[in-house]
Amino acid sequence: xxxxxxxxxxxxxxxxxxxxxxxxxxxxxxxxxxxxxxxxxxxxxxxxxxxxxxxxxxxxxxxxxxxxxxxxxxxxxxxxxxxxxxxxxxxxxxxxxxxxxxxxxxxxxxxxxxxxxxxxxxxxxxxxxxxxxxxxxxxxxxxxxxxxxxxxxxxxxxxxxxxxxxxxxxxxxxxxxxxxxxxxxxxxxxxxxxxxxxxxxxxxxxxxxxxxxxxxxxxxxxxxxxxxxxxxxxxxxxxxxxxxxxxxxxxxxxxxxxxxxxxxxxxxxxxxxxxxxxxxxxxxxxxxxxxxxxxxxxxxxxxxxxxxxx
Amino acid sequence: xxxxxxxxxxxxxxxxxxxxxxxxxxxxxxxxxxxxxxxxxxxxxxxxxxxxxxxxxxxxxxxxxxxxxxxxxxxxxxxxxxxxxxxxxxxxxxxxxxxxxxxxxxxxxxxxxxxxxxxxxxxxxxxxxxxxxxxxxxxxxxxxxxxxxxxxxxxxxxxxxxxxxxxxxxxxxxxxxxxxxxxxxxxxxxxxxxxxxxxxxxxxxxxxxxxxxxxxxxxxxxxxxxxxxxxxxxxxxxxxxxxxxxxxxxxxxxxxxxxxxxxxxxxxxxxxxxxxxxxxxxxxxxxxxxxxxxxxxxxxxxxxxxxxxxxxxxxxxxxxxxxxxxxxxxxxxxxxxxxxxxxxxxxxxxxxxxxxxxxxxxxxxxxxxxxxx
Numbered sequence: 001x002x003x004x005x006x007x008x009x010x011x012x013x014x015x016x017x018x019x020x021x022x023x024x025x026x027x028x029x030x031x032x033x034x035x036x037x038x039x040x041x042x043x044x045x046x047x048x049x050x051x052x053x054x055x056x057x058x059x060x061x062x063x064x065x066x067x068x069x070x071x072x073x074x075x076x077x078x079x080x081x082x083x084x085x086x087x088x089x090x091x092x093x094x095x096x097x098x099x100x101x102x103x104x105x106x107x108x109x110x111x112x113x114x115x116x117x118x119x120x121x122x123x124x125x126x127x128x129x130x131x132x133x134x135x136x137x138x139x140x141x142x143x144x145x146x147x148x149x150x151x152x153x154x155x156x157x158x159x160x161x162x163x164x165x166x167x168x169x170x171x172x173x174x175x176x177x178x179x180x181x182x183x184x185x186x187x188x189x190x191x192x193x194x195x196x197x198x199x200x201x202x203x204x205x206x207x208x209x210x211x212x213x214x215x216x217x218x219x220x221x222x223x224x225x226x227x228x229x230x231x232x233x234x235x236x237x238x239x240x241x242x243x244x245x246x247x248x249x250x251x252x253x254x255x256x257x258x259x260x261x262x263x264x265x266x267x268x269x270x271x272x273x274x275x276x277x278x279x280x281x282x283x284x285x286x287x288x289x290x291x292x293x294x295x296x297x298x299x300x301x302x303x304x305x306x307x308x309x310x
Numbered sequence: 311x312x313x314x315x316x317x318x319x320x321x322x323x324x325x326x327x328x329x330x331x332x333x334x335x336x337x338x339x340x341x342x343x344x345x346x347x348x349x350x351x352x353x354x355x356x357x358x359x360x361x362x363x364x365x366x367x368x369x370x371x372x373x374x375x376x377x378x379x380x381x382x383x384x385x386x387x388x389x390x391x392x393x394x395x396x397x398x399x400x401x402x403x404x405x406x407x408x409x410x411x412x413x414x415x416x417x418x419x420x421x422x423x424x425x426x427x428x429x430x431x432x433x434x435x436x437x438x439x440x441x442x443x444x445x446x447x448x449x450x451x452x453x454x455x456x457x458x459x460x461x462x463x464x465x466x467x468x469x470x471x472x473x474x475x476x477x478x479x480x481x482x483x484x485x486x487x488x489x490x491x492x493x494x495x496x497x498x499x500x501x502x503x504x505x506x507x508x509x510x511x512x513x514x515x516x517x518x519x520x521x522x523x524x525x526x527x528x529x530x531x532x533x534x535x536x537x538x539x540x541x542x543x544x545x546x547x548x549x550x551x552x553x554x555x556x557x558x559x560x561x562x563x564x565x566x567x568x569x570x571x572x573x574x575x576x577x578x579x580x581x582x583x584x585x586x587x588x589x590x591x592x593x594x595x596x597x598x599x600x601x602x603x604x605x606x607x608x609x610x611x612x613x614x615x616x617x618x619x620x621x622x623x624x625x626x627x628x629x630x631x632x633x634x635x636x637x638x639x640x641x642x643x644x645x646x647x648x649x650x651x652x653x654x655x656x657x658x659x660x661x662x663x664x665x666x667x668x669x670x671x672x673x674x675x676x677x678x679x680x681x682x683x
Contacts, residue, residue, distance in 0.1 A: 010530045014523055021519070112359045116544060116567045121552065214518035215548040219357040220389070223517035255523060261510040262477070262527040264677040269483065273513035 005138065007263065011255050012139040017212065019251030020150050021046070021205035021222075025229035026236070026243040027157050028201025032078075034161055034238050035194035036174035036301040037085055040096025042202045043226025044103030045077050049203025050210035051107045054217040057119040057210075066120070067146070067207055074203025077103070078196035086191045089305035100226065107219075114217040121215045122146060146208050153201070158240045170194055174299035177306040187306050202226065228280075235284030238299065246284055253279045348410065348592060350374070351403035352386040353396065355415035355541075356516050362542030363515075363561045364388070366578035367414045367437070373581025374588060382588055392417025400425040404432050410591055412437065412584070416484055422448055433591055438486060440600050440663055451583060451601040453610040454486075454663050457493035458634045459576040461641045462612065462627040463558050464497025466573050467535040468505040469623045470556055476507045477528030479538040479546050481515040483681055485669045487539050490560070493641045494537065495675045497630070508533055509678030518545040525549040535573065547572065556618065563613040572616030574627065583609045602663055605635055649674045 005013075025042050032039050039045075049070040057066035081099060085092045122144045126132075130141040140151075161167040170190050172180035177187045209221050228250065236242035257272035265272075350371075358368035368386060375384045385408065387399045396418055403411055404425065413422045414437045422434040423441075426448045434448040441450045467476050476498060480487045491509060498505040508531060510524045525536055525546045535556040538546040543559035547568045550557035557568060559575035583603070590596040603609050612631065615624045633639040646655035648671035659665070672680055 005530055010527065014527065018519070018523055108357065115359060116361055116564070118567075123552075209519050213522040214545050215522075215552060216544070218516070218518045218542070218545060219360060220516060221518050223514065223519065225519070254520065255527075258510055258512075258520070258524045259527045259530075261678055262508055262524070262531050264508065264679075266679055268681045269511040269513060269679055270681055273511070 006135075007259065009135055009138050011252070011259050013142070014255030014259065015248060015251040016140065016143055016147055017251070018254040019247040020147050020212075021208045022225050022229050022232065022250055023150055023244060023247035024153065024205035024208065025202040025226060026232040026247060027154055027240045028198035028205075029229060029233040030198075030236070030238050030240050030243055031157055031161065031170075031201075032194050032198030033233060033302055034174045034299055035170045035191045036177060036299055036304065036306070037082070037191050037195045038092040038096065038303045039078070039081055039085075039099075039195060039198060039202075040093055040230055041077070041081055041099030041103070041199070041226075042096075042229050043222055043224070044100035044107075045074055045199050045202040046206030046209065046222045046226045046229075047107040047220070048073055048077060048103045049206030050221050051111050051114070051206075051217055052203070053207035054111075054114050054117070054119055054210045057121070058114060058117045061120040063120050063122050063211055066211060067204065070203045070207035071200045074200030075196045077203070078199030079192065081199065082192040082195045085305065086188050086195070089307065092303050092305070104220070111217045111219055115219070117216060119211075119216055122211045144212055146204070146212065154240050154244050161240070166190075171299075173306075174301055177301050181306075181308070188308065191306075202229070205229070232280070232284070234298070235280070235288055237288060242284075242287060245287075246280055249283050250276050250280045253277075347381050347383045348588065349406070349408040350382055350384045350410040350412070350588060351400075351406075351408035352384060352412045353390050353399055353403070353414060353418060354386065354388050355390060355392060355417070356388070357541075358386055358388050360516070360542045361544045361562050361564060361567075362540065364414065364541060366562055367412070367580055370578070370580025370584045371412075374584040377581070377585050378588060381592070390415075390418075392421075394421070396421040397425055400434075401428075404429050409433065410435065410588065416482075416486070419450075433596060435587060440667060441598065445598055447598060449596070449598045449601065451587065451603075452663075453578075453603045453605075453607070454489075454666050455602075455604040456576055456610040457489050458605055458631065458641055459610065459612050460490050460494040460560070461497035461500075461634065462631045463537070463574050463576065464494040464499075465501050465627045465630055466615070466619060466623055467494070467537065467556070467558060468498035468500075468502035469626065470573060470619065471502070471505060471535050473532045473534045474502065474504045474506065475531065475533040476505060476535045476537065477525065477531070477533030478507055478509045478678075479521055479524045479528070479536065479540065480509060480511050481540045482513060483511055485667050488672070488680065489666050489669045490539060491676055492669065492673045495673050496641055499673075499675050500630075501626070505675065507537075507676050509672075509676060509680075511679075512540070516541040521545045522549045526553070529553050529555055543575070556616075559613060565614050565616055568616070570616075570618065573619055574615050575613035577611055577613050579609050579611050583607075600663065605631065647674070648672060649676060 052073045053066040053070040056069040084090045084095045127141040131137045169185045173187050173190045181187050232246040253276035257275050352371045354364040356364040410433045412435045416438045419436045426434045436450045441448045495507045512520045536550040537558040539560045547557040551571045556571045556573050558573050563577040565572045644655045644657045
């Protein structure tokens with residue numbers, strides 16, 4: 001057996017790829033939910049992001065435009081979810097699920113024409129100096145540009161939520177919108193903004209699936225990753241860093257189980273297939289038990305529409 | 311009080327609408343009774359346009375509808391999970407007046423058997439597995455011998471590989487995939503004894519990201535030809551194409567989408583079979599049989615060779631198929647041992663569907679786990 005890459009390096013590098021789409025979506029959802037809006041439409045938004053990325057990439061053969069288009073579509077869907085949940089004050093759970101079903105159908109309908117079409121895809125780009133570091137360089141800095149973007153997004157979102165005045169507003173809006181409004185914060189505007197940003201990150205996650213993985217459109221390309229992202233947010237106690245840990249655990253388990261199989265391991269593929277979900281649930285359950293001691297819980301106004309007092 | 315005339319007008323309008331609906335329904339019922347086209351339903355586990363297994367069945371459905379225009383009406387249900395949901399869909403199809411239902415996936419057999427008991431006047435045809443004896447209105451159809459094309463594909467792969475490692479991505483470890491892997495490996499080892507086939511299961515018929523990562527994992531292990539049995543081989547082929555390794559497709563001809571690395575593949579031609587089955591129902595000669603067909607019947611076909619395959623290799627693969635068709639050669643020939651050394655086929659033992667369906671072992675040369683039941 002002469003492997004081109006050592007086993008654990010291949011596993012770790014696969015982990016990063018597997019985690020990225022889920023991570024993007026769940027970090028975005030952290031932001032959305034911290035402002036008090038629940039968006040269960042991630043699965044559908046990822047599908048929409050993936051399809052739009054494929055369509056734009058097919059017509060322009062330009063991945064940058066494809067990514068921008070996916071982000072834009074995310075913003076638009078986030079806005080629609082905002083209109084339904086923030087302005088019209090509909091039930092957020094029902095609206096999110098309806099959005100997923102609707103977008104699942106729409107993408108399947110329009111996606112048919114794009115199955116198998118040859119599109120511009122994203123390849124790995126080695127970062128000059130960092131990429132030459134043995135092991136670490138191969139794992140972290142020999143990836144595609146969207147992964148590098150992901151390295152920035154998590155700290156930026158964390159910083160945005162916890163260290164900026166906008167973050168203070170959005171946390172206030174998510175905990176007690178009435179008090180926030182009394183303090184002069186435009187509750188609805190903050191919630192719109194967070195919902196739209198969160199949705200556009202989910203759409204970016206979808207674009208990743210299409211442009212890096214499947215290299216084209218396949219119906220139901222997400223295969224449940226949007227739901228995993230929603231689950232990660234809750235178990236990660238609305239903290240982007242914990243969502244990162246959760247997403248990487250999920251990615252690690254997938255990458256590991258596939259490579260164990262490829263290496264001819266004698267463990268049942270059923271057990272291995274269970275690994276990603278088992279690891280994530282265990283780790284997150286442990287972390288939420290620990291978090292409860294520090295009395296961290298969900299944003300108090302999560303899922304509750306806010307009616308402006310007139 | 312001033313609302314009252316409006317309410318009455320609304321009531322009148324609703325009644326008129328109801329009468330109109332009844333009238334249309336009545337007329338269409340009378341119309342239907344005149345022609346009595348046979349209604350045929352198709353149930354797919356994935357999308358009808360997946361460039362794979364379900365797509366192949368849907369092409370068959372379209373062929374049936376266009377060939378028997380006027381006497382057959384088809385409907386289809388896509389993305390139906392292999393659980394009790396499937397029963398609900400079958401019940402709905404029966405309620406809509408479908409008299410024949412094609413259940414095209416491995417896990418649709420049990421639901422079909424249950425629904426069939428409740429509706430003795432509806433015929434069910436299941437694709438893949440053997441229907442247990444005693445069922446009056448459930449039959450099955452398949453070309454179990456499709457593994458003979460995979461034997462030829464194995465020859466092609468083993469001639470083209472430089473690393474002698476071939477990767478396989480499979481959905482679920484069911485017998486139909488196991489005998490396909492075994493036939494492929496036997497074909498490969500018949501021309502290149504050093505060839506090994508490395509198996510990875512995704513535990514899903516459709517999860518493109520997982521399939522892509524599995525393919526990458528195999529390429530990292532040094533595999534330079536990838537084969538897959540999933541709803542569609544498209545994702546694995548695309549990953550292979552990008553990594554500049556060869557690929558082989560199953561269930562659907564993808565050679566136009568994988569221009570440089572495509573070697574060959576196996577695809578289906580269900581249309582003529584669907585016409586045959588439906589005609590047998592229309593002239594009352596249908597029986598609840600397990601219909602099994604071979605290569606000569608033409609319901610399973612070899613996909614075109616890719617331009618990467620030299621003529622000599624193509625000739626060798628085609629020659630093997632010709633010999634298999636003429637029974638001058640057998641894929642599974644006694645004495646056949648599994649990779650642990652146990653004898654699995656002795657002289658005189660028939661290689662029938664029952665024997666194939668019990669296959670839960672790998673031949674020498676296959677690497678990877680096979681879960682035991």
